[in-house]
Amino acid sequence: MTLVSIGLSVSLDGYVAGPHDGPDNPLGDGGSRLFTWWTxxxxxxxxxxxxxxxxxxxxxxxxxFDCGAVLTGRRTFDIARGWGGQHPTGAPFFVLTHEPPPRWVGPGTGGTAVTGGIHRALEAARRVAGDRPISITSASVAQQCLAAGLVDELNLNLVPVLLGGGVALFGERPGPTALECTRVVESDGVTHLRYRVDRPG
Ligand SMILES: NC(=O)c1ccc[n+]([C@@H]2O[C@H](COP(=O)([O-])OP(=O)(O)OC[C@H]3O[C@@H](n4cnc5c(N)ncnc54)[C@H](OP(=O)(O)O)[C@@H]3O)[C@@H](O)[C@H]2O)c1
Structure with a gap:
């Protein structure tokens, strides 16, 4: 079965981007600190x-990076300028949106726009991912998939910074969710946390 995993860098106060994010301020005010460890x-x-x-x-x-497909949202896609049509992981990516973007998806790219909601998006991702995990890389998509009981695992890169606002990883969703911590890796400027989601049934 294909593992569905959330993979995001998050501040200690639970934000994946600071306030005022947008194409000219990709991770919002102060949010670039979330990615400092990458370099x-x-x-x-x-x-x-x-x-x-x-x-x-x-x-x-x-x-x-060894994932079989990436599932993300339109804001992340737009802010990243569609990664120029190829996601940095090299995996095919699926963008949830109400209106397909004019470029960086479709033939000749690694991207596919999905307008039918999270179940459709996951179906499409499963078809290409094979045995490799599907990585969810945006807050709103993570929240929807968690709330629908579709997530197996959280891989969070916890960064010691307080952003004080911005895009909350969890917001008000998914409601009470039991998690089991299955791995902690202490690194420089980041702690990698892995949780298994205790899915009912
Ligand atoms: N810290 C990290 O690791 C990390 C990683 C990635 C991104 N980010 C940051 O996260 C922020 C973006 O995340 P976000 O959660 O605000 O937005 P997002 O999930 O990237 O995009 C939300 C948008 O996706 C579309 N969408 C979502 N669910 C949908 C559904 N079920 N059906 C149809 N369309 C759907 C809608 O766009 P439309 O209605 O316009 O189509 C919605 O407004 C950015 O600041 C980005 O830089 C951080």
Whole structure:
């Protein structure tokens, strides 16, 4: 069965972006601190010099990158300028939206717009992911999938910063959810936490 996993960097007060995020301020006010650890190691992980995590983060990042599909929301997609049509993980990506974007999805790209909601999006992601995990990489999609009982695992990169506002990872959803902590990796400027979601039934 394909594992469905949330993979996000989050501040100690629970935000994935600071206030006033947008294409000109991708992670909001103060939010770039959430990604500092990605480049703190000096040595690139692969060919892309943007990803040079510290030594103790490298196995975790390698694992996060080894996903079979990425599921995200339209705001993340727009802010990232659709990653130019190829997600940094190299995996096919699915963008939940009400209105398909004019570019960076469709033939010749790794992206697909999904207008039919989270169940449709996960169905499509499962078809391409095979045995590899599906990674959910936006707050609103994470909240919807958690609330619908569709998530197996949370992989959070906890960064020691307080943003005081912005895009809350959990907001008011999903309501009470039991979690079991299955891994903690202490690294430089980040603690990698893994939780298994206790799904009823
Ligand atoms: N810290 C991290 O690791 C990390 C990672 C990724 C992103 N981010 C940040 O997170 C922020 C964006 O996250 P977000 O949660 O605000 O937004 P998001 O999930 O990226 O996008 C929300 C939008 O997606 C579309 N959407 C979501 N669910 C849908 C559904 N069921 N059906 C149809 N359309 C749906 C809607 O757009 P439309 O109605 O316009 O179509 C909705 O407004 C940005 O600041 C980004 O930089 C942080």
């Amino acid at each position: 703190a190691g000096g040595e690139p992980l692969g060919d892309d010099p943007r990803f040079a995590p510290p030594a103790r983060s490298r196995p975790v990042v390698a694992e996060l």
